[in-house]
Structure formats: C-alpha cells, structure tokens
Amino acid sequence: MLRRSFAFVLTLSATQAFAQPGRAGTPIKPGDPCPAGMTLVRPDNCQAPVGAVPSILDYRPKSMLKAPTNPRMKAKFPVIDFHGHPRNLVGSAEGLSSLQASMDSINVQMMIVAENVSGDRLKSTIAAIAAHPTMKDRARVLTGIQFRGAGSPGWVEATIKQLEADVAAGAVGVGEIGKGFGQTTTKADGTRLRVNDPILTPIWEACARLKLAVFIHTADPEAFYLPHDLTNERWLEMSLFPGRAISPEVHPNFAEVMAERDSLFRANPKTTFVAAHMGWHAHDLGRLGKMLDEMPNLYTEMGAVLYDIGRQPRAAHDFFIKYQDRILFGKDAFEPEEYPYYWRVFETRDDYFDYYRPYHAFWKLYGIDLPDPVLKKIYYANALKLMPAVPKSGFPK
Numbered sequence: 001m002l003r004r005s006f007a008f009v010l011t012l013s014a015t016q017a018f019a020q021p022g023r024a025g026t027p028i029k030p031g032d033p034c035p036a037g038m039t040l041v042r043p044d045n046c047q048a049p050v051g052a053v054p055s056i057l058d059y060r061p062k063s064m065l066k067a068p069t070n071p072r073m074k075a076k077f078p079v080i081d082f083h084g085h086p087r088n089l090v091g092s093a094e095g096l097s098s099l100q101a102s103m104d105s106i107n108v109q110m111m112i113v114a115e116n117v118s119g120d121r122l123k124s125t126i127a128a129i130a131a132h133p134t135m136k137d138r139a140r141v142l143t144g145i146q147f148r149g150a151g152s153p154g155w156v157e158a159t160i161k162q163l164e165a166d167v168a169a170g171a172v173g174v175g176e177i178g179k180g181f182g183q184t185t186t187k188a189d190g191t192r193l194r195v196n197d198p199i200l201t202p203i204w205e206a207c208a209r210l211k212l213a214v215f216i217h218t219a220d221p222e223a224f225y226l227p228h229d230l231t232n233e234r235w236l237e238m239s240l241f242p243g244r245a246i247s248p249e250v251h252p253n254f255a256e257v258m259a260e261r262d263s264l265f266r267a268n269p270k271t272t273f274v275a276a277h278m279g280w281h282a283h284d285l286g287r288l289g290k291m292l293d294e295m296p297n298l299y300t301e302m303g304a305v306l307y308d309i310g311r312q313p314r315a316a317h318d319f320f321i322k323y324q325d326r327i328l329f330g331k332d333a334f335e336p337e338e339y340p341y342y343w344r345v346f347e348t349r350d351d352y353f354d355y356y357r358p359y360h361a362f363w364k365l366y367g368i369d370l371p372d373p374v375l376k377k378i379y380y381a382n383a384l385k386l387m388p389a390v391p392k393s394g395f396p397k
C-alpha cells in the first residue's frame, strides 16, 4: 500500500512537471490509453506529432543497429519440407526440374506434397515424380480425405478403402487436412462436422493401422477471431485480406474448435497427428508444451509461424530443445526466397532482422541458435521417423 501511493505521487509529479504552461502534452489518467492521434511521451502524458502523420504503410524505419549478420541461403543440413505446397510444379517433368533447382538452392532434399489429394490425382502426381530421373527420390505425396458429406451411408467404408488404395499407390501420410474441417465443412445432414465427431473414429483407426501420420490444420490464428480494431496485432493483415477475419456469429470461436481438436487427439491415442502451424499456439508455447506433454501421439509443424518463433528467441530456443523429438520443419507456401529466413532463425544468434512478410508481423526476428543435433531432428530425422517409406538417401546418419 505504502509503495503504491509512493509510485502514485511520483507519477503525479512527473505529469505535473510535464504539463506546465508552455509545454505541449495532454495528461491522461494512469492506465488510460492516449487519445487517437497521440502517443505517450512521458508517464501519463500524450502528444501529437507536429505536421502530417504518414499512414502506417509508409512508415518504414531503417534500423540503425550495427550487429553481426549471418544470412543463410542454404540450410546447414538437408531438409524435409513436410508442409509442401509446390502446386503444379509436381505435375510435369519441366515443373519438377524447376522445383529441383529451387530445392537445391536452399538445401531442401525432400518435398512432401501436402495437397490433400487422393485417387487419380494422387496417382498421376506419384507417376510424374517416379518418372523423373533426378527427382524420383526427392518428393513424396500425402493422401487426402474429403470430409464433405460425412455421415452419409457407406461414406466411412469408402473413405477407408480410398486410403488403403492410396497407400498401395505410394502415399506416405495424410494431409494437409485443411482448416475447413471443423469450421465450415458440413455433414450429410447439413450440420457442422466437428473434428472430434465419433463417426470419424474408424478412419483415424485405419490411419493408425496403415501407419499414416495425419497432418492436420485446424482453425486460424487466434487474432483473426478477435475484434478487427486497432489493438489487434493482425489489423493490417485483416485489412489487406478481409476474408481472414472470422465472425463469431457465423463460425465457432477459437477456443471451441481447439477444444474439439484436443479431444480428437486424446480420443485416438494410437493415431499419430501432426498439428500444422504449431497448432496456432506459437504465440503461447506454454499451451503447446502442455499438449505435447499430455499427448504422446502428437507432433507439430512450424509452417508460416516463424514470426512467433523469432520474436521470442529465448523461450523458443528452450521449447525447441525440450520438444526436439516432436517438431517438424514445414514451410507452407512454396516461395524459395522465404526459406532462408527460417534457416537464419534456427541456425544463428543474429539480432533484430526482417521477417519476409511485413503484414504478418510488424516486428523483427532473432536467431534461436539451435545446436546441430536438434537441427537434424527438426530438419529431417523426425519426419523420417513418421514416414518410414520416405527414402533415406541424402540425409546424414
């Protein structure tokens, strides 16, 4: 009590000193935000800039920091991209050759095509890869599940039959199951298909029997479920892509979908699940750590959440050390020039460097400096463990 009133006196006197006649400044009550158009310049005192204020899009400060820079074009060890979306590059010999050149330039040894395809499309992709003289051992394909209409007569049996056929054709896992599952996908009766719907249990059991890890993307970044206002750290992204904002009136909320996902993982302990995008908990590693502690059948993949890893280098370092056997490298969108940002975050101690998409994150990244044995696990060894059919040539022991 004594200490608190002392702080209050200090605050008051600073405000009073600053708000003297002849000095600019708008006092505010302790804890209040500044009025619009102003920023905090002294404790509990706000001020507006002199002159026209640029849009946040035009404010591009150049860092004055002089610090070691260790850009990494190529990964230190060969990499399996578990979250591959090379799109049409895997459909033809020319496309595959171009994909190979890109993969070589960044030291990605194996591309896992995670396009959730099955049947003829899966077979034709596998055939194109197998026919390519230098890519035949550099790409593998995951099969997919089509959930729309789940619950109609014979749907479960047909889905399992398709999985079996796709494994026979060479599929090495399942995924990426997209975010529609659990949010917008409906059952045959028109209701929302929850990810933990028990009608799906025989399918997850089939995945366990067929030794297929299930790569699943559930929901969206938590900020997309929050009000689209100026306190939302994804305000710019939601303004650039208004479709990303999620209305609580139309969709279930983040907590609800995540609770359903966790109950799916718990209810199917024999099935291996890989939660894409670190389960959208990279900004809350404590939560993800608890899940990994509780669910031995759970792995995670870090595609498109580098902005959250690189902004908490000490916590992320400790997390990657602790869960080094449970994390897989994945990139998501295939943009070869973006991979080196990942290598730099994982492999260096660099401070305060740019991320590749300023609209995702207006902050800078830091290296988390992982030791070689951990790099090897997240780059390839964990993925090889989950997909025994993937060729091991090209990876160090």
Ligand SMILES: [Zn+2]
Binding pocket: 083, 085, 114, 176, 217, 332
């Ligand atoms: Zn994806």
